[in-house]
Amino acid sequence: MNSYKFVINIFKNFCKTFFKFRVIGAENIPNEGNIVIASNHKSNLDPIFIAAAIENREVAAIAKKELFNIKPLAFILKKLNVIPINREKPDISTIKNILKAIKDGYVLGIFPEGTRIKEPGFGEAKAGLSLFAIKGKAQVIPISIISNYKLFNRVTIYIDKPISLEEYYKVKLSTQDHEKIAQNVLEIIKENYYIHSK
Incomplete structure:
Protein backbone atom coordinates (compact mmCIF):
# COMPACT_ATOMS: atom_id res chain seq x y z
CA MET A 1 0.00 0.00 0.00
CA ASN A 2 1.46 3.38 -0.96
CA SER A 3 1.58 6.31 1.47
CA TYR A 4 -1.36 8.09 -0.21
CA LYS A 5 -3.69 5.10 0.23
CA PHE A 6 -2.45 4.56 3.78
CA VAL A 7 -3.28 8.15 4.81
CA ILE A 8 -6.61 8.09 2.92
CA ASN A 9 -7.65 4.98 4.84
CA ILE A 10 -6.93 6.87 8.07
CA PHE A 11 -9.08 9.76 6.76
CA LYS A 12 -11.94 7.39 5.90
CA ASN A 13 -11.85 5.78 9.34
CA PHE A 14 -11.77 9.23 10.94
CA CYS A 15 -14.79 10.40 8.94
CA LYS A 16 -16.83 7.27 9.64
CA THR A 17 -15.92 7.24 13.34
CA PHE A 18 -16.52 10.88 14.21
CA PHE A 19 -19.22 11.86 11.71
CA LYS A 20 -22.28 10.38 10.00
CA PHE A 21 -20.37 10.42 6.74
CA ARG A 22 -22.36 10.03 3.53
CA VAL A 23 -21.27 10.31 -0.11
CA ILE A 24 -23.82 10.85 -2.89
CA GLY A 25 -22.75 10.62 -6.53
CA ALA A 26 -19.39 8.81 -6.19
CA GLU A 27 -20.10 7.24 -9.60
CA ASN A 28 -19.73 10.71 -11.17
CA ILE A 29 -15.94 10.58 -10.70
CA PRO A 30 -14.71 8.88 -13.91
CA ASN A 31 -11.95 6.29 -13.61
CA GLU A 32 -9.81 8.12 -16.15
CA GLY A 33 -9.52 11.44 -17.98
CA ASN A 34 -8.57 14.95 -16.95
CA ILE A 35 -10.66 16.07 -13.98
CA VAL A 36 -10.81 19.10 -11.69
CA ILE A 37 -13.05 18.87 -8.64
CA ALA A 38 -14.42 22.11 -7.20
CA SER A 39 -15.92 22.43 -3.73
CA ASN A 40 -17.14 24.95 -1.18
CA ALA A 61 -5.04 19.37 -4.02
CA ILE A 62 -3.81 22.95 -4.08
CA ALA A 63 -2.97 24.56 -0.73
CA LYS A 64 -1.47 27.85 0.41
CA LYS A 65 2.33 27.63 0.54
CA GLU A 66 2.44 28.83 4.18
CA LEU A 67 1.25 25.37 5.29
CA PHE A 68 4.53 23.94 4.02
CA ASN A 69 6.49 26.04 6.54
CA ILE A 70 5.42 23.54 9.23
CA LYS A 71 7.82 20.63 8.60
CA PRO A 72 5.76 17.68 9.91
CA LEU A 73 2.70 18.98 8.05
CA ALA A 74 4.75 19.61 4.91
CA PHE A 75 5.89 15.96 4.97
CA ILE A 76 2.29 14.71 5.11
CA LEU A 77 1.09 17.18 2.45
CA LYS A 78 3.77 16.02 0.02
CA LYS A 79 2.73 12.39 0.55
CA LEU A 80 -0.83 13.46 -0.31
CA ASN A 81 0.22 15.10 -3.62
CA VAL A 82 -0.62 18.59 -2.28
CA ILE A 83 0.75 21.40 -4.44
CA PRO A 84 1.83 24.61 -2.66
CA ILE A 85 0.67 27.88 -4.19
CA ASN A 86 1.15 31.58 -3.55
CA ARG A 87 -2.50 32.60 -3.52
CA GLU A 88 -1.74 36.24 -4.25
CA LYS A 89 0.56 35.65 -7.21
CA PRO A 90 1.07 32.07 -8.46
CA ASP A 91 4.38 31.67 -10.29
CA ILE A 92 4.86 29.90 -13.61
CA SER A 93 6.48 26.81 -12.08
CA THR A 94 3.47 26.30 -9.76
CA ILE A 95 1.05 26.58 -12.67
CA LYS A 96 3.13 24.04 -14.62
CA ASN A 97 3.11 21.66 -11.62
CA ILE A 98 -0.67 21.95 -11.38
CA LEU A 99 -1.19 21.28 -15.09
CA LYS A 100 1.29 18.37 -14.94
CA ALA A 101 -0.72 16.83 -12.07
CA ILE A 102 -3.85 16.91 -14.25
CA LYS A 103 -1.97 15.43 -17.21
CA ASP A 104 -0.48 12.69 -15.01
CA GLY A 105 -3.96 11.45 -14.08
CA TYR A 106 -4.48 13.05 -10.68
CA VAL A 107 -7.84 14.58 -9.87
CA LEU A 108 -7.04 18.22 -9.16
CA GLY A 109 -8.86 19.52 -6.08
CA ILE A 110 -9.55 23.23 -5.85
CA PHE A 111 -11.75 25.53 -3.79
CA PRO A 112 -13.21 28.13 -6.21
CA GLU A 113 -13.55 30.74 -3.44
CA GLY A 114 -9.78 30.53 -2.89
CA THR A 115 -9.97 30.41 0.90
CA ARG A 116 -12.20 29.34 3.77
CA ILE A 117 -15.47 31.25 4.05
CA LYS A 118 -16.09 31.18 7.80
CA GLU A 119 -19.28 33.24 7.88
CA PRO A 120 -22.62 31.82 6.64
CA GLY A 121 -23.09 31.70 2.89
CA PHE A 122 -20.52 31.65 0.11
CA GLY A 123 -17.76 33.88 -1.24
CA GLU A 124 -17.03 34.88 -4.82
CA ALA A 125 -15.22 32.51 -7.18
CA LYS A 126 -11.66 33.29 -8.22
CA ALA A 127 -10.30 32.78 -11.73
CA GLY A 128 -8.06 29.79 -10.86
CA LEU A 129 -10.67 27.04 -11.22
CA SER A 130 -11.52 28.02 -14.79
CA LEU A 131 -7.91 28.74 -15.75
CA PHE A 132 -6.57 25.36 -14.59
CA ALA A 133 -9.51 23.37 -15.97
CA ILE A 134 -9.32 24.97 -19.41
CA LYS A 135 -5.51 24.95 -19.66
CA GLY A 136 -5.54 21.34 -18.43
CA LYS A 137 -8.36 20.39 -20.83
CA ALA A 138 -10.22 18.94 -17.85
CA GLN A 139 -13.85 18.44 -17.00
CA VAL A 140 -15.03 20.12 -13.80
CA ILE A 141 -16.97 18.21 -11.15
CA PRO A 142 -18.87 20.37 -8.63
CA ILE A 143 -18.83 18.97 -5.08
CA SER A 144 -20.94 20.31 -2.23
CA ILE A 145 -19.79 19.68 1.34
CA ILE A 146 -22.82 19.91 3.61
CA SER A 147 -21.96 19.91 7.31
CA ASN A 148 -22.10 21.90 10.53
CA TYR A 149 -18.71 20.32 11.38
CA LYS A 150 -19.88 19.19 14.81
CA LEU A 151 -18.68 15.77 15.96
CA PHE A 152 -21.06 12.85 15.34
CA ASN A 153 -23.31 14.99 13.12
CA ARG A 154 -24.12 14.36 9.46
CA VAL A 155 -21.58 15.17 6.74
CA THR A 156 -22.89 14.86 3.18
CA ILE A 157 -20.57 15.00 0.18
CA TYR A 158 -22.68 15.59 -2.93
CA ILE A 159 -20.77 14.92 -6.17
CA ASP A 160 -22.45 16.26 -9.30
CA LYS A 161 -21.92 15.21 -12.91
CA PRO A 162 -18.85 16.44 -14.85
CA ILE A 163 -19.09 19.74 -16.72
CA SER A 164 -17.24 20.18 -20.02
CA LEU A 165 -15.49 23.51 -20.69
CA GLU A 166 -14.34 22.41 -24.14
CA GLU A 167 -16.06 25.37 -25.81
CA TYR A 168 -13.46 27.64 -24.16
CA TYR A 169 -10.30 25.68 -25.08
CA LYS A 170 -9.46 27.83 -28.09
CA VAL A 171 -10.95 31.09 -26.85
CA LYS A 172 -8.81 33.92 -25.48
CA LEU A 173 -10.24 34.64 -22.03
CA SER A 174 -9.68 37.52 -19.63
CA THR A 175 -9.41 37.18 -15.85
CA GLN A 176 -13.01 38.38 -15.64
CA ASP A 177 -14.08 35.66 -18.09
CA HIS A 178 -12.39 33.00 -15.95
CA GLU A 179 -14.02 34.42 -12.82
CA LYS A 180 -17.44 34.26 -14.47
CA ILE A 181 -16.95 30.63 -15.59
CA ALA A 182 -15.76 29.69 -12.09
CA GLN A 183 -18.71 31.51 -10.55
CA ASN A 184 -21.09 29.49 -12.74
CA LYS A 190 -24.45 26.38 -3.91
CA GLU A 191 -27.67 25.05 -5.44
CA ASN A 192 -26.78 21.46 -4.53
CA TYR A 193 -25.73 22.58 -1.06
CA TYR A 194 -29.10 24.15 -0.33
CA ILE A 195 -31.10 21.29 -1.89
CA HIS A 196 -29.33 18.62 0.15
CA SER A 197 -29.20 20.67 3.36
CA LYS A 198 -32.94 20.17 3.78
Whole structure:
Protein backbone atom coordinates (compact mmCIF):
# COMPACT_ATOMS: atom_id res chain seq x y z
CA MET A 1 0.00 0.00 0.00
CA ASN A 2 1.46 3.38 -0.96
CA SER A 3 1.58 6.31 1.47
CA TYR A 4 -1.36 8.09 -0.21
CA LYS A 5 -3.69 5.10 0.23
CA PHE A 6 -2.45 4.56 3.78
CA VAL A 7 -3.28 8.15 4.81
CA ILE A 8 -6.61 8.09 2.92
CA ASN A 9 -7.65 4.98 4.84
CA ILE A 10 -6.93 6.87 8.07
CA PHE A 11 -9.08 9.76 6.76
CA LYS A 12 -11.94 7.39 5.90
CA ASN A 13 -11.85 5.78 9.34
CA PHE A 14 -11.77 9.23 10.94
CA CYS A 15 -14.79 10.40 8.94
CA LYS A 16 -16.83 7.27 9.64
CA THR A 17 -15.92 7.24 13.34
CA PHE A 18 -16.52 10.88 14.21
CA PHE A 19 -19.22 11.86 11.71
CA LYS A 20 -22.28 10.38 10.00
CA PHE A 21 -20.37 10.42 6.74
CA ARG A 22 -22.36 10.03 3.53
CA VAL A 23 -21.27 10.31 -0.11
CA ILE A 24 -23.82 10.85 -2.89
CA GLY A 25 -22.75 10.62 -6.53
CA ALA A 26 -19.39 8.81 -6.19
CA GLU A 27 -20.10 7.24 -9.60
CA ASN A 28 -19.73 10.71 -11.17
CA ILE A 29 -15.94 10.58 -10.70
CA PRO A 30 -14.71 8.88 -13.91
CA ASN A 31 -11.95 6.29 -13.61
CA GLU A 32 -9.81 8.12 -16.15
CA GLY A 33 -9.52 11.44 -17.98
CA ASN A 34 -8.57 14.95 -16.95
CA ILE A 35 -10.66 16.07 -13.98
CA VAL A 36 -10.81 19.10 -11.69
CA ILE A 37 -13.05 18.87 -8.64
CA ALA A 38 -14.42 22.11 -7.20
CA SER A 39 -15.92 22.43 -3.73
CA ASN A 40 -17.14 24.95 -1.18
CA HIS A 41 -14.75 25.53 1.73
CA LYS A 42 -15.62 26.36 5.35
CA SER A 43 -13.32 24.17 7.45
CA ASN A 44 -9.83 22.67 7.56
CA LEU A 45 -11.66 19.32 7.54
CA ASP A 46 -12.90 19.85 3.97
CA PRO A 47 -9.79 18.40 2.22
CA ILE A 48 -10.06 15.33 4.48
CA PHE A 49 -13.75 14.88 3.66
CA ILE A 50 -13.11 15.15 -0.08
CA ALA A 51 -10.12 12.80 -0.05
CA ALA A 52 -12.15 10.24 1.93
CA ALA A 53 -15.07 10.52 -0.51
CA ILE A 54 -13.11 9.79 -3.69
CA GLU A 55 -12.08 6.14 -3.82
CA ASN A 56 -11.23 5.48 -7.47
CA ARG A 57 -8.65 8.23 -8.13
CA GLU A 58 -5.80 9.97 -6.34
CA VAL A 59 -6.47 13.63 -5.58
CA ALA A 60 -3.82 16.34 -5.92
CA ALA A 61 -5.04 19.37 -4.02
CA ILE A 62 -3.81 22.95 -4.08
CA ALA A 63 -2.97 24.56 -0.73
CA LYS A 64 -1.47 27.85 0.41
CA LYS A 65 2.33 27.63 0.54
CA GLU A 66 2.44 28.83 4.18
CA LEU A 67 1.25 25.37 5.29
CA PHE A 68 4.53 23.94 4.02
CA ASN A 69 6.49 26.04 6.54
CA ILE A 70 5.42 23.54 9.23
CA LYS A 71 7.82 20.63 8.60
CA PRO A 72 5.76 17.68 9.91
CA LEU A 73 2.70 18.98 8.05
CA ALA A 74 4.75 19.61 4.91
CA PHE A 75 5.89 15.96 4.97
CA ILE A 76 2.29 14.71 5.11
CA LEU A 77 1.09 17.18 2.45
CA LYS A 78 3.77 16.02 0.02
CA LYS A 79 2.73 12.39 0.55
CA LEU A 80 -0.83 13.46 -0.31
CA ASN A 81 0.22 15.10 -3.62
CA VAL A 82 -0.62 18.59 -2.28
CA ILE A 83 0.75 21.40 -4.44
CA PRO A 84 1.83 24.61 -2.66
CA ILE A 85 0.67 27.88 -4.19
CA ASN A 86 1.15 31.58 -3.55
CA ARG A 87 -2.50 32.60 -3.52
CA GLU A 88 -1.74 36.24 -4.25
CA LYS A 89 0.56 35.65 -7.21
CA PRO A 90 1.07 32.07 -8.46
CA ASP A 91 4.38 31.67 -10.29
CA ILE A 92 4.86 29.90 -13.61
CA SER A 93 6.48 26.81 -12.08
CA THR A 94 3.47 26.30 -9.76
CA ILE A 95 1.05 26.58 -12.67
CA LYS A 96 3.13 24.04 -14.62
CA ASN A 97 3.11 21.66 -11.62
CA ILE A 98 -0.67 21.95 -11.38
CA LEU A 99 -1.19 21.28 -15.09
CA LYS A 100 1.29 18.37 -14.94
CA ALA A 101 -0.72 16.83 -12.07
CA ILE A 102 -3.85 16.91 -14.25
CA LYS A 103 -1.97 15.43 -17.21
CA ASP A 104 -0.48 12.69 -15.01
CA GLY A 105 -3.96 11.45 -14.08
CA TYR A 106 -4.48 13.05 -10.68
CA VAL A 107 -7.84 14.58 -9.87
CA LEU A 108 -7.04 18.22 -9.16
CA GLY A 109 -8.86 19.52 -6.08
CA ILE A 110 -9.55 23.23 -5.85
CA PHE A 111 -11.75 25.53 -3.79
CA PRO A 112 -13.21 28.13 -6.21
CA GLU A 113 -13.55 30.74 -3.44
CA GLY A 114 -9.78 30.53 -2.89
CA THR A 115 -9.97 30.41 0.90
CA ARG A 116 -12.20 29.34 3.77
CA ILE A 117 -15.47 31.25 4.05
CA LYS A 118 -16.09 31.18 7.80
CA GLU A 119 -19.28 33.24 7.88
CA PRO A 120 -22.62 31.82 6.64
CA GLY A 121 -23.09 31.70 2.89
CA PHE A 122 -20.52 31.65 0.11
CA GLY A 123 -17.76 33.88 -1.24
CA GLU A 124 -17.03 34.88 -4.82
CA ALA A 125 -15.22 32.51 -7.18
CA LYS A 126 -11.66 33.29 -8.22
CA ALA A 127 -10.30 32.78 -11.73
CA GLY A 128 -8.06 29.79 -10.86
CA LEU A 129 -10.67 27.04 -11.22
CA SER A 130 -11.52 28.02 -14.79
CA LEU A 131 -7.91 28.74 -15.75
CA PHE A 132 -6.57 25.36 -14.59
CA ALA A 133 -9.51 23.37 -15.97
CA ILE A 134 -9.32 24.97 -19.41
CA LYS A 135 -5.51 24.95 -19.66
CA GLY A 136 -5.54 21.34 -18.43
CA LYS A 137 -8.36 20.39 -20.83
CA ALA A 138 -10.22 18.94 -17.85
CA GLN A 139 -13.85 18.44 -17.00
CA VAL A 140 -15.03 20.12 -13.80
CA ILE A 141 -16.97 18.21 -11.15
CA PRO A 142 -18.87 20.37 -8.63
CA ILE A 143 -18.83 18.97 -5.08
CA SER A 144 -20.94 20.31 -2.23
CA ILE A 145 -19.79 19.68 1.34
CA ILE A 146 -22.82 19.91 3.61
CA SER A 147 -21.96 19.91 7.31
CA ASN A 148 -22.10 21.90 10.53
CA TYR A 149 -18.71 20.32 11.38
CA LYS A 150 -19.88 19.19 14.81
CA LEU A 151 -18.68 15.77 15.96
CA PHE A 152 -21.06 12.85 15.34
CA ASN A 153 -23.31 14.99 13.12
CA ARG A 154 -24.12 14.36 9.46
CA VAL A 155 -21.58 15.17 6.74
CA THR A 156 -22.89 14.86 3.18
CA ILE A 157 -20.57 15.00 0.18
CA TYR A 158 -22.68 15.59 -2.93
CA ILE A 159 -20.77 14.92 -6.17
CA ASP A 160 -22.45 16.26 -9.30
CA LYS A 161 -21.92 15.21 -12.91
CA PRO A 162 -18.85 16.44 -14.85
CA ILE A 163 -19.09 19.74 -16.72
CA SER A 164 -17.24 20.18 -20.02
CA LEU A 165 -15.49 23.51 -20.69
CA GLU A 166 -14.34 22.41 -24.14
CA GLU A 167 -16.06 25.37 -25.81
CA TYR A 168 -13.46 27.64 -24.16
CA TYR A 169 -10.30 25.68 -25.08
CA LYS A 170 -9.46 27.83 -28.09
CA VAL A 171 -10.95 31.09 -26.85
CA LYS A 172 -8.81 33.92 -25.48
CA LEU A 173 -10.24 34.64 -22.03
CA SER A 174 -9.68 37.52 -19.63
CA THR A 175 -9.41 37.18 -15.85
CA GLN A 176 -13.01 38.38 -15.64
CA ASP A 177 -14.08 35.66 -18.09
CA HIS A 178 -12.39 33.00 -15.95
CA GLU A 179 -14.02 34.42 -12.82
CA LYS A 180 -17.44 34.26 -14.47
CA ILE A 181 -16.95 30.63 -15.59
CA ALA A 182 -15.76 29.69 -12.09
CA GLN A 183 -18.71 31.51 -10.55
CA ASN A 184 -21.09 29.49 -12.74
CA VAL A 185 -19.62 26.32 -11.24
CA LEU A 186 -19.87 27.78 -7.74
CA GLU A 187 -23.57 28.51 -8.34
CA ILE A 188 -24.12 24.78 -9.01
CA ILE A 189 -22.23 23.93 -5.81
CA LYS A 190 -24.45 26.38 -3.91
CA GLU A 191 -27.67 25.05 -5.44
CA ASN A 192 -26.78 21.46 -4.53
CA TYR A 193 -25.73 22.58 -1.06
CA TYR A 194 -29.10 24.15 -0.33
CA ILE A 195 -31.10 21.29 -1.89
CA HIS A 196 -29.33 18.62 0.15
CA SER A 197 -29.20 20.67 3.36
CA LYS A 198 -32.94 20.17 3.78
